[in-house]
Amino acid sequence: MKAFEQLKTYLNKLRKLNYLIAIVAYDLDTTTPPKAIEEESDLLLDYINEYASISRDSNFIAVAKQTMEEEKENPKIQKLCRTLLDESEFLAKIDPKQYEEWEAAYQASNHAWRKAKEQKDFSLYLPYWKKAIEARRQWASLRKDESMNTLYDACLDAYEKGTREGDIDAIFSRLKEFLLANLPIVQLKQGKEPVILPHGKHDQEDLSYDVLDLIGYDLEQGALRESEHPFSNNLSRHDCRITTHYHEDDWRSNLFSVIHEGGHAIEFQNWSDDMFNHYVDGLATAAVCETHSRLFENLLGRSKAFVHALLPLCKEHLKGEFKSMSEEEFYQAINYVEPSLIRTESDEFTYSIHIIIRYEIERDLINGKIECEDVPAIWNAKYKEYLGVEPSNDSEGVMQDVHWSDGSIGYFPSYALGNLYGAQILHKMKQDIDVDQFVREGKFDQIILWLKEKDFAYDWMDPNIYLKKVTGEELKVDYFLDYLREKYLK
Ligand SMILES: [Zn+2]
Numbered sequence: 001m002k003a004f005e006q007l008k009t010y011l012n013k014l015r016k017l018n019y020l021i022a023i024v025a026y027d028l029d030t031t032t033p034p035k036a037i038e039e040e041s042d043l044l045l046d047y048i049n050e051y052a053s054i055s056r057d058s059n060f061i062a063v064a065k066q067t068m069e070e071e072k073e074n075p076k077i078q079k080l081c082r083t084l085l086d087e088s089e090f091l092a093k094i095d096p097k098q099y100e101e102w103e104a105a106y107q108a109s110n111h112a113w114r115k116a117k118e119q120k121d122f123s124l125y126l127p128y129w130k131k132a133i134e135a136r137r138q139w140a141s142l143r144k145d146e147s148m149n150t151l152y153d154a155c156l157d158a159y160e161k162g163t164r165e166g167d168i169d170a171i172f173s174r175l176k177e178f179l180l181a182n183l184p185i186v187q188l189k190q191g192k193e194p195v196i197l198p199h200g201k202h203d204q205e206d207l208s209y210d211v212l213d214l215i216g217y218d219l220e221q222g223a224l225r226e227s228e229h230p231f232s233n234n235l236s237r238h239d240c241r242i243t244t245h246y247h248e249d250d251w252r253s254n255l256f257s258v259i260h261e262g263g264h265a266i267e268f269q270n271w272s273d274d275m276f277n278h279y280v281d282g283l284a285t286a287a288v289c290e291t292h293s294r295l296f297e298n299l300l301g302r303s304k305a306f307v308h309a310l311l312p313l314c315k316e317h318l319k320g321e322f323k324s325m326s327e328e329e330f331y332q333a334i335n336y337v338e339p340s341l342i343r344t345e346s347d348e349f350t351y352s353i354h355i356i357i358r359y360e361i362e363r364d365l366i367n368g369k370i371e372c373e374d375v376p377a378i379w380n381a382k383y384k385e386y387l388g389v390e391p392s393n394d395s396e397g398v399m400q401d402v403h404w405s406d407g408s409i410g411y412f413p414s415y416a417l418g419n420l421y422g423a424q425i426l427h428k429m430k431q432d433i434d435v436d437q438f439v440r441e442g443k444f445d446q447i448i449l450w451l452k453e454k455d456f457a458y459d460w461m462d463p464n465i466y467l468k469k470v471t472g473e474e475l476k477v478d479y480f481l482d483y484l485r486e487k488y489l490k
Pocket of ligand 1: 260264290293
């Protein structure tokens with residue numbers, strides 16, 4: 001029997017464990033009653049540990065190495081085995097007891113964050129968060145190899161293979177310079193602030209389903225529920241669920257969360273059988289995933305063409321002021337630029353500034369230049385300096401995002417990289433098909449068809465190779481800057 005056939009026995013088991021982990025995690029975030037959170041978290045931890053124990057299994061490692069030898073001509077299998085072996089080699093360096101302690105620290109910190117955020121009290125979270133960050137530093141010091149200079153490099157590499165702090169510094173310094181210099185100009189140029197009236201949750205929910213249908217999310221293979229922080233995840237091959245959060249005072253929040261998470265899910269739902277059969281369906285990096293969510297949310301979702309398709313749905317479900325709203329007024333309302341405190345509700349222009357702030361802080365935190373107790377004051381100072389706003393409490397400041405609470409340091413740059421990749425990909429897509437016309441007419445099947453053939457099919461590759469394959473070029477920051485110039489500064 002070929003080694004790959006033997007490897008599949010393990011891969012099927014790992015895949016099932018991944019699905020179980022996703023199912024329990026989805027349940028924890030949407031449905032689990034408060035008194036069951038601890039025992040279901042414990043269940044989740046068991047599955048995570050079982051997954052790790054397979055990765056450490058010596059026979060599994062031997063079979064993966066044998067597969068790599070036998071399948072030299074197959075790039076998908078090479079990439080798969082390289083990823084599996086990297087993980088196994090890393091786990092081999094860690095005492096399993098230590099691994100369990102880290103996982104427990106992340107979970108405890110995540111729970112403390114939930115409570116502290118609700119009570120707007122950072123001090124309830126701080127002792128748990130310190131342990132989680134310490135765990136991440138230990139993890140990063142073991143993961144760091146000779147190609148990495150800092151602990152943050154090791155964190156970043158876990159999400160964006162091959163990307164280093166120096167790369168992000170270079171990309172973000174250009175982006176930051178452009179955004180901070182042009183923000184006052186954009187604000188001066190735009191019309192008056194739109195009036196946003198409240199709309200009930202149920203109307204927003206009805207709208208969400210129609211919008212998901214419009215953009216091509218297959219509800220027969222998915223679901224929409226509510227959670228504190230919107231997210232998406234594939235729970236099995238034909239089950240990619242998303243969540244949203246309804247804010248009655250601002251319908252834009254849910255609407256664009258749904259389009260963002262729907263964008264993620266559309267990528268998952270359109271992976272080819274070939275990718276699935278080679279077990280590379282989960283290998284897209286965080287930035288590549290964010291490319292597609294942010295492509296749907298912003299590049300397409302906040303375009304004039306999409307307004308034409310979307311406004312009738314808002315008129316139908318939200319009624320009220322929408323009845324007499326023009327496309328131009330609607331476009332202004334969803335593209336109004338205003339420095340604000342909350343990342344997930346920020347406009348497309350200032351969004352990357354929120355990311356740059358998080359990047360600067362998490363880099364210094366993991367590298368030991370600052371400590372957890374310093375972060376709220378640094379956070380507030382950066383918001384004041386870059387955006388001119390200051391949080392009145394830490395729940396609308398440093399505690400607003402879930403990421404840091406469970407040790408996910410190094411993820412935030414993915415969102416901004418996603419913007420950059422997305423602008424470059426859209427430029428390419430527009431050379432091939434009439435994107436605006438399809439979006440205007442709500443023909444998202446044509447957009448998805450292009451993505452499926454020319455983009456999703458390659459998203460298992462390392463991000464630099466992927467981008468080159470899809471667009472024919474390495475990453476160029478200018479595509480995104482040109483897009484912003486054209487949209488906001490003309
Ligand atoms: Zn996302």
